[in-house]
Amino acid sequence: MSRITALLPRRDARPADDSAAGFDRRLTPPLVLGSLLNPVNSSMIAVTLVPIGAAFGAPPSTTLWLVSALYLATAVGQPAVGRLVDRYGARPVYLAGTALVGIAGLLGALAPSLGLLIVARVLLGLGTCAAYPAAMHLVRSEAARTGLSTPAGILTALSVAAQASSAIGPTLGGLLIGVGGWRTVFAVNIPLSLACLVMGRRRLPAIPPERPSDGGRSGLDLAGMALFSAAMTAALLFLMxxxxxxxxxxxxxxxxxxxxxxxxxxxxxxxxxxRMLAANGPLLVTYARHALTCTVSYSVLYGFTQWLEQGRGLGESAAGLVLLPMSLVAIGVATATGRRKGIRAKLVVGSTAMAVGSALLLLLGPHTPAWALIGVVLVYGVPQGLNSLANQNALYHQAPADRIGTASGLLRTFQYSGAMLASAVIAAVFTTGATSAGLHVLALVMLGCALLLLAASVLDRSLGRAGGTAPARS
Incomplete structure (x- = not known):
């Protein structure tokens, strides 16, 4: 029996929600709200890069640090925070992380310089690291308690929240800018943080910390965390x-x-x-697929959005509204397919749609009509709703129970490694502004990633088993 299972209530114990065998639905609101803090902050900033650059007299290559800073902090911090969740429990790590989000939001709302804005984004990245590993840890714990091999409802809710908030972020950001300027994009984290703290304190179970088999003598592997942080930071800084x-x-x-x-x-x-990672080939392939998925997704989010504003001449609010259909399609697709098995089918359909959308970007220009722009984002809504959901579900089945927090954190590391790669490509192709020529070069890179993702999905035989078996155990 895994160490996590040993910490759970006995099967005949009375659950807090009085549903003898059902998933504790009180967990859903804090887990979903906390998990969307990272993607919504990742995406809202997209429509603020131009006005922030104008406010501080900074070029696009400099304001992109607002994007890269959060991704760097998240990519480095997620596995470390996930390990803290595995070892000390989800509740304290969740509460500490969401509190840091509120502090970062206040700093960003008051920051007098671009440098302090970047610091606020770093703190946002670290604070938002906590919720997703905590959510996956608690979902796995509840699955063990209730006997559900795949709690599809909550997994779908987590994916829908992340994908929808990531897609709707530019629209929300544009609306917030219209109401109170770009600083409101930072200030909105204050009430969101407070809501997470209140719900997390009331609803998340205080499961006792894991007791290592050596009685705790080995302690937390701080040296390993430090070396991982150094390696990732240096590699991602070079990538930028x-x-x-x-x-x-x-x-x-x-x-x-x-x-x-x-x-x-x-x-x-x-x-x-x-050793576990080396012996778990399917999990490593899932990480690679997720990196490819996110390289394309964030190229759309940041590259296409900047082109809409500069190359196509739309305002921030209008650019956000153009991207709104993508979020609606993503929500609908993820909701409709979330409870269905067939991870491979989702990835094949999603990567095919991603390739089609990337090819369509090659046809866009400064005078492309609005209906054509909306058509492109509708196509991108399909992989937005399918790919990350499929990769998350694959990881849920492939990762061992006592490492689910760390494994989930690593998934986000690969996610933001893809985002950093996207930022590097965007900076390289938009050196003098977001031109149509630069967009076309970006589209070719995205098309190549989509085709690699399609090949990796078709050839991965393990996907036929994922989703149809019980999750891996320690």
Whole structure:
């Protein structure tokens, strides 16, 4: 029996919600609201880059740090926070993270300089790291308590919340800017944080911390976390500015990664269980698929949005409204397919739609009519609703129970590695502004990623088993 299962109430214990065998639905609101904090903050900023650049006299290559800072903090912090969830429980980590989100929102709303705005985005990235690993940990715990192999309802709700909030973020951001300026995009985190704190304190169970098999003598693998952070930070900083003069970052990343491998193979309770990852090929493929998915998704979110404003000449609010149909399609697709099995089918359909949408971007220009722009975002709504849901469900079945928080955090690491790659490509193709020529180059990169994703989905034989069996155990 896994260590998580050992901490759960006995099967004959009376659940808090008085439903003897059902999933505790009181968990859903705090878990869903907390999990959307990261994607909504990731996407709202898209329509603020131009007005923030104008306010501080900064070019697009500089304001993109507002995007990259959150992704860097999240990519590095998610697995570490996930490990804290695995070891100390979901509730305290969730509450600490959502409190930090409120502090970051206040700092961003009052920041007098672009530098402090970037600091606020870093804090937002770290604060929003907590909710998703906490959610996956609690979902797995509830599944063990109730005997459900796949609690499809809550998994679908998490995916719908993330995908819909990511897609609707530009629209929400545009509306907030219209009401109170770009600072409201930061200030909105204050009430969201308070809501999470209140619901989390009232509804999340205070499950006792995990007791390691060695009695806790090994402690938390802080050295492993530090080496992972150093390797990821150096690699992602190079990815943000891949220049010959930045070669030393690759050297730092390689040295830190080698030291990480040497340490994690030696300690009893490693931060990253490399032996488990090496033996779990399907999980590694899921990470790679998710990185490809997010490279395309965030290229649409940031590259296409900037082109709508600069290359097509739309205002911030109008650009957000053009992207609104994508969120509506994503919500509908994810809701309609969330409870259905067939992870491979979802990925094949989603990656095909992604390839079609990328090809359509090659046809856009400064005078493209609005109906054609909306047609493109409708196509992108299909993979927005399918791909991340499928990858999340695959991970749920492939990750061991006592590492579900860390594994979920790593999924977000690959997600934001894809986002960072997208940011690097956008910065490279939009050096003098978001032109149509630059958009077409970006579309070719996106098309290549979509075709690789399609191949990885078709050829992965393990997807035929995922979703039809019980989750992996420790």
């Amino acid at each position: 500015a891949p220049q010959t003069s930045s070669w030393y970052l690759l050297l730092i990343a390689a040295v830190a990664a080698a030291a990480l491998v040497a340490r994690e193979l030696r300690v009893n309770d490693p931060f990253l269980d490399l």
